Amino acid sequence: GQSLEQPSEVTAVEGAIVQINCTYQTSGFYGLSWYQQHDGGAPTFLSYNALDGLEETGRFSSFLSRSDSYGYLLLQELQMKDSASYFCAVRAPSSGYSTLTFGKGTMLLVSP
Amino acid sequence: SQTIHQWPATLVQPVGSPLSLECTVEGTSNPNLYWYRQAAGRGLQLLFYSVGIGQISSEVPQNLSASRPQDRQFILSSKKLLLSDSGFYLCAWGPAGGGEQFFGPGTRLTVL
Numbered sequence: 001g002q003s004l005e006q007p008s009e010v011t012a013v014e015g016a017i018v019q020i021n022c023t024y025q026t027s028g029f030y031g032l033s034w035y036q037q038h039d040g041g042a043p044t045f046l047s048y049n050a051l052d053g054l055e056e057t058g059r060f061s062s063f064l065s066r067s068d069s070y071g072y073l074l075l076q077e078l079q080m081k082d083s084a085s086y087f088c089a090v091r092a093p094s095s096g097y098s099t100l101t102f103g104k105g106t107m108l109l110v111s112p
Numbered sequence: 113s114q115t116i117h118q119w120p121a122t123l124v125q126p127v128g129s130p131l132s133l134e135c136t137v138e139g140t141s142n143p144n145l146y147w148y149r150q151a152a153g154r155g156l157q158l159l160f161y162s163v164g165i166g167q168i169s170s171e172v173p174q175n176l177s178a179s180r181p182q183d184r185q186f187i188l189s190s191k192k193l194l195l196s197d198s199g200f201y202l203c204a205w206g207p208a209g210g211g212e213q214f215f216g217p218g219t220r221l222t223v224l
Contacts, residue, residue, distance in 0.1 A: 031211040042202055042218050043156070048211035087155060091211045097144075097163055099171070100213060104155040 002026040002090050004103035011109045012078050020073045020106045022088035030091040030098055032064050032071045037105070038084045046073070048091075075108070083110045114139035118203050118216035125223055131176075131190040133219050135203030138184065143205040145186040146213060147178055150200040162186060163208065198223045 004024045012018040022032065031050035035043040047055055049064035049071060061074040075082055085107050089100040115138045125131060137143055144163050148156040158171045160178035168178050175194060179187045186203055200220050206213035 033211045033213075042215040045212045045214060050211065089156075094161075094171075095169055097161070097169070098209065099146075099158055099161055100211075101158070102156040 002092055002101040004088055004090060004101065006086075006088055006103045006106045008104070009107045009109070011111065013111050014078055014080060016078050017074065017076050018078060018108065020075075020086050020088075020108070022071045022073075022103060024069050024071075024088070024090050024103075026069075026090050026092045026101075028093040029066065029069075030093070032062075033089040033091060033100060034060075034062050034073045035087045035089060035102075036084050037087065043087060046086075078110050080110050080112070083108060114205070114214065116203060116205055116214060116216040118201075118219055120219060121217065122220045123222070125193050125221065127195055127223055128192050131188070131193055131197070131221070133188040133201055133203075133221075135186040135188075135216055136184055137186075137205045140184070140205065140207075142183060142208070144208055145180065146204040146206070147186065147188050148202045148204065150202060152199075156202065160188070193223045195223050197221065 006022045033048045034046040037043040047062040054063045059076045064071045085105040087102050087105045089102045117136045146161045147159040150156050162168050162180045176190050200218050202218045203216040204213040
């Protein structure tokens with residue numbers, strides 16, 4: 001099976017940089033995804049890392065180290081609208097296909 | 113562009129009543145389709161996934177079932193709802209072999 005660990009809550013101020021870590025244990029591994037979910041809404045896809053290294057998309061970056069079973073999401077120039085829950089998810093083999101297993105989420109609170 | 117629809121947005125049902133939630137995808141062919149459930153303040157639990165018409169894989173044994181009668185239609189059903197079936201039900205689609213999934217707006221189900 002798969003298990004993921006991420007902090008339950010992170011707080012930061014507008015304009016700051018915040019890093020949300022994710023460690024995982026899996027039987028088989030294809031990649032690590034990140035999703036954002038605002039309160040009451042559906043998750044939205046942010047990034048997917050299949051290879052080691054840093055992927056940058058605007059203010060958001062995601063990093064993966066397969067040897068350490070570790071990844072993080074980096075949010076720069078924080079804005080109030082970034083207050084949301086962030087989920088890491090492992091893509092792993094399942095019955096000949098692949099599925100995502102989600103962590104429990106990290107609630108990010110951005111204050112003025 | 114691709115669009116995913118779910119209905120209804122909210123639903124209140126008595127214990128023991130049947131359930132049918134529908135999800136349709138537009139703008140893509142032969143997508144992988146997924147049903148997730150999210151309890152309040154929790155992560156996403158994968159319930160079912162489908163890689164093609166009539167092909168359903170169940171991740172969690174329970175009183176729910178899923179069907180895929182058409183390429184872009186995914187239905188979640190129950191014959192008799194339990195209190196524990198309350199939650200936020202999310203349908204998602206994703207390309208085969210990809211780490212990204214795109215979620216519908218969700219159905220918030222309350223079983224009383």
